[in-house]
Amino acid sequence: MGAIRLEKVRKAFGEAVIIPELDLDIKDGEFVVFVGPSGCGKSTLLRLIAGLEDVTSGDITIDGTNATELPPAKRRLAMVFQSYALYPHMSVRKNIAFPLKMAGMDKAEIDKRVSNAAKILNLDNYIDRRPGQLSGGQRQRVAIGRAIVREPAAFLFDEPLSNLDAALRVGMRLEISELHQRLKTTMIYVTHDQVEAMTMADKIVVLHAGHIEQVGSPLELYSRPRNTFVAGFIGSPKMNLLTGAEAKKHDAATIGVRPEHIALSTSEGMWKGTVKVSEHLGSDTFLHVETALHPEPLTVRADGEFPVHYGDTVYLTPQADKIHRFDDKGLAIR
Amino acid sequence: MARRVTQRRKIGMTVLAWAVGLLIFFPILWTFLTSFKSELTAISIPPQFLFFDWTTENYATIYEQSNYFHYMMNSIYLSLGSTALGLLFAIPAAWAMAFSPTPRTKDILLWMLSTKMLPAVGVLIPIYLLFVNFGLLDSRLGLIVVLFLINLPIIVWMLYTYFKEIPGEILEAGRMDGATLRQEITQILAPMAVPGIASTVLLNIILAWNEAFWTLNLTTSNAAPLTAFIASFSSPQGNFYAKLSAASMLAIAPILILGWFSQKQLVRGLTFGAVK
Ligand SMILES: Nc1ncnc2c1ncn2[C@@H]1O[C@H](COP(=O)(O)OP(=O)(O)OP(=O)(O)O)[C@@H](O)[C@H]1O
């Protein structure tokens, strides 16, 4: 019901082309996450789908009908904004009921849906408060409540959790995932956060300067990045990308190896290096190691505690089967 | 950390604030006092401050000699009428400029405001002739239109700055939720902008109430508001300071009372929304 298809969609603001032609297929019920560096056009793409911006050219099909010219309300999509965008002069109840009231739904049905949404989102106790009297997390729930009562064809989220503190973010992330499991409605979710993208998505779309670098499941992107951009973008901490002599040995212009795929030793190994900054988290240890291979230090992750400090010598050994190879255009060699 | 203010400094500032306040308020106070003096006491030297024979005879005379309520009603018609008309045009204009700006929006706003820099006398003759030809001289309608036009740039500008403070995402949420353009303005924008609209209305009423150039030049009696009422008591012959003061008090009393009760809105209005 909530399949969305973008065909040759292009968006320019005046002279500035923000999205050069782009195609994308989103299946019904999928949880799709848009990631990419700041300013790459994630929000713009979401707003094009929502109808808040007009496409410069191309077509948007929602649920089998061409929605390119439809106004936002007619697209049967609900959006949750980063700033929550609640109506400050209305109670929580009125906020959630607003889209239903605009749709001309009868009072009894509105009340039923609003109290249902309030129950799902644990808003029962706040239902008569104004948004100004709620915490950030509660406001975000109201915004989600306002979206779900409409029973939309798809939900659009633009960095909905970025204004929340870390603990709350984890909680809301789980709530949204659970909501998706329960409703099975298509969701498109924009985020900066690696963890959100990896844990929530069925499908991640990596955007860069308005075009799609790669589309795939989180694990696909992690294990088979199509190019150096995706390789460097997905995964935290970032993959180490090496050029030069070491890459030549592997018949590639660039090789990449993730911090977690490098074995650490204080006595022997393939690459010798000096520890710069070391981050000891208890569960993991992250080392930044200076080597002769590359001007930048390499990042290495060790399980648990690895007792080395600034200036110590360590040896690194990459796992041979986890080395990614890229040609001189940055494309993966398979 | 709050800035530490010494007791001495606090007292100093308080005294200074009262002094400045008194200085600004003094003309009104003096007018008030003079209005209760006899014409003779009003011009006596040295001036008498409080200890004179208080009399209400000026007010009585004025009340007998002229039709105060006629003028007051005109002032009310003119200020309310021009303000209502102004809102009708300014709300959509400010909405458009705040929420779908074009590269020229700033220029248009500045241009509108710049018309206020034009000396009014410069267009007196053309407007006067227009009024003659349309038969609008000394009519309330004509004056309402003129006052509406001269204050329009200020209303638009003020509303624009208030609307600018409203996050656009809220209106977009409304659009996603199916609000039509009219519902978006009446159910989302207007309620959120109520404080801003209220101070705009207040300021505009005061501006229209005090406007003297056009009201004096385009009216004779029928549509003449309180400004004309005051002017009729300032004559070159004879000393009518006490009566003039009484007339002034009568003219500014309504607006003084309105201003007193809406100080908070007014401050917000005069600072163009800069103070939360
Ligand atoms: N209304 C507009 N007029 C002109 N340029 C715009 C407009 N909206 C966005 N842009 C430009 O489009 C580009 C993409 O913006 P967008 O907001 O989509 O980025 P984003 O990927 O969401 O970034 P972020 O992660 O920081 O939110 C930016 O360079 C921005 O300056």
Ligand SMILES: [Mg+2]
């Ligand atoms: Mg964005």
